[in-house]
Amino acid sequence: MLVVNPVEWRKPTTAKSGAAIFGETYVSWGGNILPSQLHFLNEAYAQDDSGKWIHQRVAMNAPRQNAKTKQLTCIIAYAAYVLGMNIYVTAHETAAASKIYEDVLDTILSNGELAAELKSKRYNAGRQEIRLTNGAIITFRSRKTATSGMGGTYDMVIFDEAQELLSSFEGMITKTLKTRPNPITIYTGTPYLPNSGGDVFNETIANAKDDDGIFAVRYGIDDDTADVEDEKLWELTNPLYPDVIPKTAFQTDIRIARQTGDMGLIDFRIQDLGLWWENKVPPVIPAELWTKAFLDIEHDKSTLVYSLVFDPLTSVLALSVAARSNTGEFITGEIIEERSSVNSWTWITSYLRGAPRATPLILDAGGLNSALAEDIIPKGIDVCYLTGSEFLASQQGFMDLLNKGDFKHTNNATLNEEVHNAMRVTAGKESWKFASIQKGETVAGLKALAQAVWWRAAHQVKEVEQRTVYV
Numbered sequence: 455m456l457v458v459n460p461v462e463w464r465k466p467t468t469a470k471s472g473a474a475i476f477g478e479t480y481v482s483w484g485g486n487i488l489p490s491q492l493h494f495l496n497e498a499y500a501q502d503d504s505g506k507w508i509h510q511r512v513a514m515n516a517p518r519q520n521a522k523t524k525q526l527t528c529i530i531a532y533a534a535y536v537l538g539m540n541i542y543v544t545a546h547e548t549a550a551a552s553k554i555y556e557d558v559l560d561t562i563l564s565n566g567e568l569a570a571e572l573k574s575k576r577y578n579a580g581r582q583e584i585r586l587t588n589g590a591i592i593t594f595r596s597r598k599t600a601t602s603g604m605g606g607t608y609d610m611v612i613f614d615e616a617q618e619l620l621s622s623f624e625g626m627i628t629k630t631l632k633t634r635p636n637p638i639t640i641y642t643g644t645p646y647l648p649n650s651g652g653d654v655f656n657e658t659i660a661n662a663k664d665d666d667g668i669f670a671v672r673y674g675i676d677d678d679t680a681d682v683e684d685e686k687l688w689e690l691t692n693p694l695y696p697d698v699i700p701k702t703a704f705q706t707d708i709r710i711a712r713q714t715g716d717m718g719l720i721d722f723r724i725q726d727l728g729l730w731w732e733n734k735v736p737p738v739i740p741a742e743l744w745t746k747a748f749l750d751i752e753h754d755k756s757t758l759v760y761s762l763v764f765d766p767l768t769s770v771l772a773l774s775v776a777a778r779s780n781t782g783e784f785i786t787g788e789i790i791e792e793r794s795s796v797n798s799w800t801w802i803t804s805y806l807r808g809a810p811r812a813t814p815l816i817l818d819a820g821g822l823n824s825a826l827a828e829d830i831i832p833k834g835i836d837v838c839y840l841t842g843s844e845f846l847a848s849q850q851g852f853m854d855l856l857n858k859g860d861f862k863h864t865n866n867a868t869l870n871e872e873v874h875n876a877m878r879v880t881a882g883k884e885s886w887k888f889a890s891i892q893k894g895e896t897v898a899g900l901k902a903l904a905q906a907v908w909w910r911a912a913h914q915v916k917e918v919e920q921r922t923v924y925v
Contacts, residue, residue: 674728
């Protein structure tokens, strides 16, 4: 079941599920529990007469600062105290996992009845673990360690910051639920940011439409041109507005967003309005910036920089290229091609074979290792490996170049139509010809282009000074 923009959840209701009743009684909500919170707790954590969860997977997506942590505290405390469950809580960042731990612990210690059930007053703050006298254990971990959670057996697994959750990690952890009689998995997060790396959250929420075992709620818009001044959208996408989040908070965020231009407004729509792309993660570069970069211009072949990227979400390889314009005034570039990684990779060799010697190739390709690269990359190409920080710098650097007007491209502005030749064929002059790009497949080619353009801008070609030799 999928509920999108559940405005009806603002209607008054009463606590019905065990989780809602427990949360209303024991959890401090900073005031009265709101109808939207009761509605979610009632429906997401409903149980049948035997105590079995109606939904084995629960997902909630909402803009930041909408009390997702507090709702997790509610279900964690209920499952531990009432059901005696072994619970595993994990987040992408250590700080996020610690925030949930601290909120759960504060809820317990602020209530004498709950505090009396702690197995020891010396709860393990160092390992962030809480044990109760009924045998329940609550473990909190970040996902920074690949082996985190292995070896355990849990009844409930919670993935916070689910927009960063990878299927490889999810599969490893959810196996710990296999033998439990009443397991449940919970995902909470915010919309994907341009550099978010997760591949689970989208699929989970999308599958809820056809899977009665999944209960998913998404607060958010799906229009990247939505009016940021529309107060009805603020209320529609933020369950805590205006009861907890005041009008002034949005006004401040809008002011800051406008100061940083198009990218700031996209960020506002993502983080304040829950901007959600139904079938893909957000584009690395906002569409508004692409429309400003449309211009046909000739390329200088002697300054080529290629970039090869592997998109693990769709198993697609993409090759892009950047160069200086013939006048040296701009940096130009194109997405050359995107192809499935299950097909032959000889097309990459074919494109690179004609490049001048010592042409840089940026290799930011996930599963591509050095040995493999040597098999497909012709000799004479200068391979450069990006670090994680360099990748982020390349995305920001590319946007900076777009905003300043220092990059021009010949693609269709939406990047969804086939790329034609970069310039017309002129008799007696070699042209730079590009193959077609698959229509709307992935953002891998765009990421590769961003890297190549940034590299070309950051590493200027040294001109050879002419010297006069006197004999």
